[in-house]
Amino acid sequence: MRIAFIARATLYTTPGGDTKQIDFTAHYLRTLGVEVDIFPTDKPIDYTQYDLLHFFNIIRPADILGHIEKSGKPYVVSTIFLDYGEYEKKARGGVMKWMNKIFSEDQIEYIKAIARRLKNGEKIGSSKYLVWGHRKSIQYVAKHAGILLPNSESEYRRFAKKYNLEHAYRVVPNGIDEKVAKQVSKRNPKYENAILCVARIEGRKNQLNLIRALNNTQYRVQIHGKPSPNNIGYFEQCKKEAASNIHFSNWLTEEELYEMYHSAKVHILPSYFETTGLSSLEAAVMGCNIVVTDKGDTVDYFGKDAWYCEPDDTRSIKAAVDAAYQAPYNPAFRERILKEYTWERAAEETFTAYKQVLKD
Template structure:
């Protein structure tokens, strides 16, 4: 079996959780005997005839999918990674931008951003139909012509089905952790209860600014790891400007260094406006952190009752969740569940089963 992975043109220039998901899924599928090629959406020189399946990622960028879906004529599998950016008009900390996003709504706002990227960043929209159909109709078309959806959780599919009733056959394939790199070590279990870590790219959706405001001038020693997203240097500078002396910033780290940081801290926080998973939270939990995470999105499908949930726009809620997580013992039952259900080996096996279902139809 040979599979073509297609994702956004900026997959490596602006890496994110989807970059990790694609690379790790591809690597572990290859261990199972599946040949996988990763190509970017702006690649126009693809010999589709050599592939059995087309697997695309990020349904919120339908313009990246339409061209290859229609040109390849291959059975399509989609990992939707269905973020609801509309729920985070709050992420637009600029008042005028926030007003505009609220007026436009979720899908029209995303349409405007996609067209803006094409004009300002030369991220070409290859399918003219996207300009004509817009965001919502383009997504609906893809879902109607999709052989199988691979949402990261049951709740993600429910949200997608709510917004697009045409969404059909699916199989939940969870996000996962590289357990060879991110793992718990007994020797690091005694940690300073005042240590808090946040590993995430700096952008308003990740809500670092409210975490800073909630934990400024407290007894917590807070470390932020991550560089600013390309369009959010101003947000990064605002975070640094408001940070008190108990806050520090690390803008670059290797994966090995990140794993070491997870093992040094008692709490990991991701108080985002929306998360489908929160990959860094899974990694941190696997390394022994107690988890504080947003209650917005699909996070409860992963963390259940073994995390401390916060409301992104409530500073007291953020602070209370961190205090509770810092005082609590480590949730080893969460570690056991991660080891059993959220390894990339498990994810690859579930993906292969889905591929076989599609090809056997």
């Protein structure tokens, strides 16, 4: 079986959670005997070499439609269905705040696709996207997929409700690399009992409110990540407001990253939206207590094993960190992650979906 993974053009120039999902899923599919090649959506593909196409990020149908038309191949979609609604309405500033008062979310995504074409040269693969618009394009991609592969039941239900459709799906959980999780990392005094936030630095991840909540507290806070290209100003604002107990890093060796997780006390993602929060899973399995928000699908993964905060309430963020810091670590949570949320399991579920589609 030979599969083509097709993902956004900026998959490696601006890496995110989808980059890790794609790379690890491909790796573990290969261990199952599946041949996998990864293509940015703007690169030519010899479709005849593949049994099936696997797309990622259904919120970017402009990337997908052209490949569907040209290939004539069966396909599946890892939906990775992000919803920027609350962030756009509550925390966005400038032009985007104004646009959100006038246009629907789908209309804004359509405008963004056009803007990426004009500003960054990102291709729109099919003229149908320009004619149909964003919403109808997503509905078309979903309805004609062999199967949808959301990362949780919650994600599928959100998607089905918003786009008024029901379709065959199989939950493929996000995960951690079990081999890495089971390696023993030494403790690093620099991060001992610290508060961590490991994520791309951008408004949706909400590092600025985290800084405002924990400035000049007893906590040593380590924010690790790079700003996305459109959030350089946000990053500068974060650095400007950060007190002396807030520290930034944008590059660590793999060994240092695991030392940081292993040494810290709490990991927090106070995001306005997460389908999972991969760094939360990684930190949890390495011994951190977890603070997240319930915006998105995090409850499906973390349940009662995390502390929850409101992203736009700095007192809520501080209270959740306080509670998580004072609580003992629960080893049963680690065992649950190792059982339910690994990339090996994600690959197995994906492989089962492929066989179902190709059999049908």
